[in-house]
Amino acid sequence: MIAERGVAGLKTRDLAREIGCANGAVYNLVADVDELVLRVGSRTLHRLDKALSAAESAGDPSPHETLVRIAIAYCDFAAENLELWRALFEHRMAADKILPDWSINDQMQLFRHIYHPLALLLPERSPEELGITARSLFSAVHGMVALGLEQKLVAVPLPALRNEIAGLVRAMLDGLVARAE
Amino acid sequence: MIAERGVAGLKTRDLAREIGCANGAVYNLVADVDELVLRVGSRTLHRLDKALSAAESAGDPSPHETLVRIAIAYCDFAAENLELWRALFEHRMAADKILPDWSINDQMQLFRHIYHPLALLLPERSPEELGITARSLFSAVHGMVALGLEQKLVAVPLPALRNEIAGLVRAMLDGLVARAE
DNA sequence: AGGAACATTGAACATCGTTCAATAAAAAAT
DNA sequence: ATTTTTTATTGAACGATGTTCAATGTTCCT
Numbered sequence: 197m198i199a200e201r202g203v204a205g206l207k208t209r210d211l212a213r214e215i216g217c218a219n220g221a222v223y224n225l226v227a228d229v230d231e232l233v234l235r236v237g238s239r240t241l242h243r244l245d246k247a248l249s250a251a252e253s254a255g256d257p258s259p260h261e262t263l264v265r266i267a268i269a270y271c272d273f274a275a276e277n278l279e280l281w282r283a284l285f286e287h288r289m290a291a292d293k294i295l296p297d298w299s300i301n302d303q304m305q306l307f308r309h310i311y312h313p314l315a316l317l318l319p320e321r322s323p324e325e326l327g328i329t330a331r332s333l334f335s336a337v338h339g340m341v342a343l344g345l346e347q348k349l350v351a352v353p354l355p356a357l358r359n360e361i362a363g364l365v366r367a368m369l370d371g372l373v374a375r376a377e
Numbered sequence: 378m379i380a381e382r383g384v385a386g387l388k389t390r391d392l393a394r395e396i397g398c399a400n401g402a403v404y405n406l407v408a409d410v411d412e413l414v415l416r417v418g419s420r421t422l423h424r425l426d427k428a429l430s431a432a433e434s435a436g437d438p439s440p441h442e443t444l445v446r447i448a449i450a451y452c453d454f455a456a457e458n459l460e461l462w463r464a465l466f467e468h469r470m471a472a473d474k475i476l477p478d479w480s481i482n483d484q485m486q487l488f489r490h491i492y493h494p495l496a497l498l499l500p501e502r503s504p505e506e507l508g509i510t511a512r513s514l515f516s517a518v519h520g521m522v523a524l525g526l527e528q529k530l531v532a533v534p535l536p537a538l539r540n541e542i543a544g545l546v547r548a549m550l551d552g553l554v555a556r557a558e
Numbered sequence: 559a560g561g562a563a564c565a566t567t568g569a570a571c572a573t574c575g576t577t578c579a580a581t582a583a584a585a586a587a588t
Numbered sequence: 589a590t591t592t593t594t595t596a597t598t599g600a601a602c603g604a605t606g607t608t609c610a611a612t613g614t615t616c617c618t
Contacts, residue, residue: 204469208575218598220577229575286467288385328533332521332541336549339520340513360513363556368517370555371548389606399567401608410606 198236203283206232230289234299237287240280241302247273248309259313260369266309267337267365268358274341275354285342307331317369318376333368337361379417384464387414411470415480418468421461422483428454429490440494441550447490448518448546449539455522456535466523488512498550499557514549518542 197206197214208229212219226232251269252262274281310330318326344357352360378387378395389410393400407413432450433443455462491511499507525538533541 202469202472207573209573219575220599221597223576224596286469288383288467291383328537328541329545331524332545335521335524336517336545337520338524339518340516342523343512343516343519356509360509364510364513364517364549364553367552367556368545368549369552371550371552372545374551374555375544375548388604390604400606401568402566404607405565 198233198283199277199280202279203233203287230287230293231296233283233287234296236280237284238299238302240277240284241306243277244270244273244281245305245309248306252309252313259316260366262313263310263317263333263369264362264365266313267361270337271341271344271354271358271361274345278345307334310334317373320376329372333365336368337365340364379414379464380458380461383460384414384468411468411474412477414464414468415477417461418465419480419483421458421465422487424458425451425454425462426486426490429487433490433494440497441547443494444491444498444514444550445543445546447494448542451518452522452525452535452539452542455526459526488515491515498554501557510553514546517549518546521545 197211206229208222209219212222222232226235247269248266251265255261255265307327307330310333311326314330314333315321315326318329321329340357340361344352344360378392387410389403390400393403403413407416428450429447432446436442436446488508488511491514492507495511495514496502496507499510502510521538521542525533525541
């Protein structure tokens with residue numbers, strides 16, 4: 197239902213009807229809708245993880261090109277799973293509620309894909325520095341995808357967005373390597 | 378009220394009490410809450426615009442350093458106006474409702490600040506290309522700020538985030554210039 | 559003053575997530 | 589096999605919330 201109507205279109209009553217139980221029975225499976233969204237998010241993150249893994253190992257094994265492929269794969273996944281991908285980020289729960297551990301773990305795994313190629317590219321950096329840089333790189337690409345897929349502003353055709361991402365990732369990596377020398 | 382409790386904490390009844398009128402009277406000022414959020418967003422965008430303008434003209438006038446200052450200013454503004462800044466991006470309205478023109482215009486102005494220094498840096502590029510690159514740069518910085526200020530994941534101290542942004546912006550610009558030569 | 563245009567009110571409506579007493583089903587115990 | 593205990597399910601009810609609207613004020617022009 198999230199995939200079809202977005203996270204705002206997920207209603208407990210519709211869901212109950214779809215799975216064939218009473219409205220209240222949903223709360224036997226899940227504490228509240230927050231958890232429901234998080235559990236769907238967990239599945240989405242695992243599928244995303246697989247997509248990035250595939251991109252990581254396919255094609256030119258140079259760190260440069262591997263990282264570009266991962267960025268493009270991220271963009272493609274977001275475009276093909278738009279509402280599910282959005283649900284990962286735009287669902288805010290009450291500030292006092294704490295994320296369960298399994299949800300935090302899911303999110304952390306993403307940076308793993310970036311870390312390894314980046315370590316090959318920047319051998320002088322410490323693991324801590326690499327972790328931070330990997331997160332920054334991910335965030336930068338995420339921003340490009342997020343604003344690029346936003347229909348509210350100028351709609352960018354997907355191929356153009358992919359080119360932009362590839363170009364800027366290459367520039368970032370060039371710049372990072374050059375500065376490290 | 379958005380600044381204090383976030384966009385999800387904005388309730389028409391609370392608002393009516395605060396401004397001293399009946400609940401229904403809110404709808405004399407505004408068609409619905411979507412418009413209300415957009416109007417607050419417009420004010421926020423104008424304040425953000427001023428902050429970026431100030432950063433643009435203060436200090437070292439080299440395009441490199443100007444763009445770094447703008448990125449840092451964006452980060453600082455987001456940190457200091459967290460909920461208002463979030464309201465700009467995380468509020469989704471029904472897909473069929475169209476954004477009013479004034480709201481779209483407001484958003485476009487932001488890229489202006491990036492365009493000029495970028496044009497100095499990449500004199501070979503056409504205005505169209507520059508516009509696209511400006512948007513990509515903005516999006517990348519936006520992503521770093523957005524995920525960096527997210528408390529759900531590892532909380533990054535603000536000074537560290539500023540350093541990361543400055544570093545990655547410099548790397549991006551270095552890379553863009555090097556590739557252009 | 560009279561009346562037309564506009565503004566304000568607050569009750570009512572629809573839609574949510576969530577809770578819970580009542581009930582049914584299943585499992586365990588005798 | 590029957591009773592008892594535990595568990596699962598139901599759907600009505602509750603409280604919030606955005607939105608509407610008939611009734612009631614208010615303003616202001618002639």
